[in-house]
Amino acid sequence: MPELPEVEAVVRKLRRSATGARIAGFQAFRARATHPQTAEHVEGSVGRSIVRFERRGKHIVVRLDGGVALDVHLKMSGNLTVIPDARMHALTVRAVFALSDGRGLVLDDPRMLGHVNLFTNQELEQRLGSIGIDPLSPEFTPEFLAAAAKRSAKPVKIFLTDQKPLAGLGNIYAAEALFRARVDPARQAARLSKQKIRALHESIGAVLAEAVPAAVRSYRNPGNHEGMHYRVYDREGEPCITCGRPIGRMVQAGRSTYFCPRCQK
DNA sequence: AGTCACCTGATT
DNA sequence: AATCAGGTGACT
Numbered sequence: 520m521p522e523l524p525e526v527e528a529v530v531r532k533l534r535r536s537a538t539g540a541r542i543a544g545f546q547a548f549r550a551r552a553t554h555p556q557t558a559e560h561v562e563g564s565v566g567r568s569i570v571r572f573e574r575r576g577k578h579i580v581v582r583l584d585g586g587v588a589l590d591v592h593l594k595m596s597g598n599l600t601v602i603p604d605a606r607m608h609a610l611t612v613r614a615v616f617a618l619s620d621g622r623g624l625v626l627d628d629p630r631m632l633g634h635v636n637l638f639t640n641q642e643l644e645q646r647l648g649s650i651g652i653d654p655l656s657p658e659f660t661p662e663f664l665a666a667a668a669k670r671s672a673k674p675v676k677i678f679l680t681d682q683k684p685l686a687g688l689g690n691i692y693a694a695e696a697l698f699r700a701r702v703d704p705a706r707q708a709a710r711l712s713k714q715k716i717r718a719l720h721e722s723i724g725a726v727l728a729e730a731v732p733a734a735v736r737s738y739r740n741p742g743n744h745e746g747m748h749y750r751v752y753d754r755e756g757e758p759c760i761t762c763g764r765p766i767g768r769m770v771q772a773g774r775s776t777y778f779c780p781r782c783q784k
Numbered sequence: 785a786g787t788c789a790c791c792t793g794a795t796t
Numbered sequence: 797a798a799t800c801a802g803g804t805g806a807c808t
Contacts, residue, residue: 522802522803551791554790577804592804594802594803595801595802595803595804596791596792596802596803628792629792630790630791630801631792632791632792632803680803682804689802690801690802690803752802772785772786773788774803
């Protein structure tokens with residue numbers, strides 16, 4: 520279930536369990552798992568060690584020795600985890616990196632939209648070059664948000680989920696941030712007032728500050744869903760926690776946007 | 785910026 | 797049987 524907080528949780532877990540591990544083998548069970556590359560190409564990772572894990576927006580970057588890196592994207596339903604025995608993986612696992620200690624680093628994705636690619640560090644920079652700044656980084660300031668919004672011709676919800684200005688927000692947390700800032704998702708990003716920009720900047724930070732630890736908790740023990748409580752997402756028809764009126768849903772760019780028609784104007 | 789395509793699985 | 801799903805890239 521990956522937007523920025525979930526990907527961050529995955530990366531933190533991998534850092535503790537797989538940093539320094541050596542890749543001893545690679546197998547893809549579906550061609551799609553390495554799209555647009557071939558499995559043979561990704562096999563170029565075999566024999567290399569994992570130097571560190573990074574997150575770039577919703578991408579997981581696995582730096583290997585020798586100046587190369589794996590780029591993993593989980594899309595809608597993927598997960599990247601370490602399992603105790605590389606041979607004992609679930610049916611939904613689409614690709615396995617066998618580690619030299621017998622464990623497996625696996626891309627698990629029932630929907631098969633996620634993929635893993637191998638690039639040189641240079642190629643990767645090229646590829647991820649268009650990705651925007653991270654809302655958890657110090658570069659994410661109200662001034663940055665104001666300047667980026669001014670350049671956009673899109674409704675603010677589409678602007679927030681476009682990964683080019685800002686990388687990491689998706690359908691859930693964009694809606695949650697807009698609700699907290701009391702901003703109408705359909706409003707043109709370029710038309711937001713200074714105050715609204717400031718409020719939005721603050722609520723993006725607040726939403727992520729709540730969502731990251733919640734995601735870490737739920738990934739720690741997968742059975743127990745101590746996930747975040749959404750204020751508007753997936754709550755169509757339920758009362759707004761602020762005004763009590765029913766939460767609404769509209770479709771923007773083919774995706775549901777949940778919002779309070781009264782609070783967000 | 786909207787629509788479809790990529791896929792499977794859960795829900796109506 | 798039809799619709800929907802946390803993402804995104806390729807069209808139009």
